[in-house]
Amino acid sequence: MIFITNFFTRRGTALLATWRIWRDTLRFAARAILIAATPAAYNSATRTVVMKQIYFTVVQILPGFMLFAALLSYVLIQIVVTTAASYGLSEYALEVSMRLLVLEILPLITALFVALRSSSAINTEIALMKINGELLALESAGVDTMRLEFMPRVIGGMISVLVLTAFTSVIALVLAYLAVYGWQSWSLPDFSRIMGNVFQNTVLLGIFLKSLAFGLAVTIIPVAEGMATPRMLFMAPISVLRGMVRLFFLIMLIEVASLALKYI
Amino acid sequence: MNRPTGSPLIKNLEIKVGALLAATLLLVAGFVLYTMYARGAFHSTQSLTLIAPEADGVSIGMPMTFSGFPIGTVKRMALSENGNVRLEIAIPSKDARWLRENSIFTLEKGFIGSAKIKAHTADLKDKPLANGASRTLLTGDATEEIPVLLEKLKSILNNIGDMTNKESEINQTLANVQNVTHRMTGEYGVLESVLGSPEKAQQVVTVLEKTNTLLSSLNGVSLKADTVLAKADSRLFGPQGIMDQTQESVAKLNTILGDVRESLKKADALLANAQAASADLPKITSNVREATTDMTNLRSEIDDSVRKVNHLINEINKKWPFAREVEIKTP
Structure with missing residues (x-):
């Protein structure tokens, strides 16, 4: 009997903890978005943090990431084109590869890349600040940590994901044309017709909203997770681990939700 | 606090980030415009x-x-x-x-x-x-018509099968064509294929050669005819030619005719005398002798004139080439 009670107590506590952390995350997200939406929140200090966030997340990695995205796109396009041709469905190759790459894979890859590179760093930084008591010190000194520390990171991370997605998508578009039609411009009308078919207004809005969601996820989860870290040093790696797993889960959730909205 | 907050560690941070954001905005705007264009928003x-x-x-x-x-x-x-x-x-x-x-x-x-x-x-x-x-x-x-199509296809295939049989007409025709083309490759080429044997072709070739020699001799004939005509031309119209001589003859004829006229005038006068004589019979008798001598003279004169004319006409006839028949013989 005691065993069963203990079991349910443990499960219940874990469930409540999970629930609490998601609730805290959502609450934090709402606050961050609210502050980001007020123009008065921006001053030179927040701008600098936003710019640095963008610099570290985008400018530093742009050439390497673009190369990687181009390579991946080209290989995937070739696979789709060759497979379609072998089944006699070449006319659908371009549309399929564009839907696959620009609408699904590239935003997802971008989000995962930013998560690995920046989210882990943000999570660690905030967790250490929390453990060292810096956050408490700042807040007791009257500094609005939300406005000066967290919100700019969220904005910067969001913009970064959007920028990277835009760049890689355009590269994939150009590569798709070259892979399917080669080095000539006569097929532009044909290409445009297919692009017009793929990129309807709702689809464009869909990519934008999805990238926005990815951008929010890759910054809000690590910040929220870092803030929720108990003030014990050994909790820092655990906090980062939890944050990363939750972030991966959330990114996949967003992807699946967007697919479900589109195709079901 | 060891976090770099606002430290100027990064050179031209604002410019770099600004350029990146501007480029992104441009890309996004361009892409949206492109998809609008691709969907036909800009053409009627x-x-x-x-x-x-x-x-x-x-x-x-x-x-x-x-x-x-x-x-x-x-x-x-x-x-x-x-x-x-x-x-x-x-x-x-x-x-x-x-x-x-x-x-x-x-x-x-x-x-x-x-x-x-x-x-x-x-x-x-x-x-x-x-x-x-x-x-x-x-x-x-497409699927509805497949059975009909298959039926048609079968009959077409049968036809093709008949056509490609060993005994089919097409095959025989092809064999004939082969025969003809084989002959064409012989010594007398197409001629042999048309006539059927090299001997016949040989005959045609001989005929052609004969025709050639005939044509060359005809050529010689026409050349000779040319020279004959040239000679006739020079004889007719050249200096001392027939035309010149004819002209002289005509001039002579004129003088002769003048003589004839003189003679006829004299005859007129004689006749007038005879009239006068008949009116005056006695005179006639007396003048008969005189008259007869005159008559004799007159006659001889007229005879002379007529003879001259005759002679002249003969001469013209002789000299005029077209009176004779000119015959050009072919060798």
């Missing part, structure tokens, strides 16, 4: 309504093709009052020229992939299709 379209008994496999955004090239897309589709399907097709104005009054539209369904709406225009010089025109969409299912 004309509409065409197709009425079909059923629209199985047709979807909005599906292209309508002409010669395999998409020239329009399905914009709207709805069921009409009488159970038919109305498909509204938007055709960019620049592609509308492919559609004419006599164009027909078909809906084809294959085994794989969606159905295809195709436009066929037999006469591109016909009047262009009006904006908002309505046409029926002819539907055809």
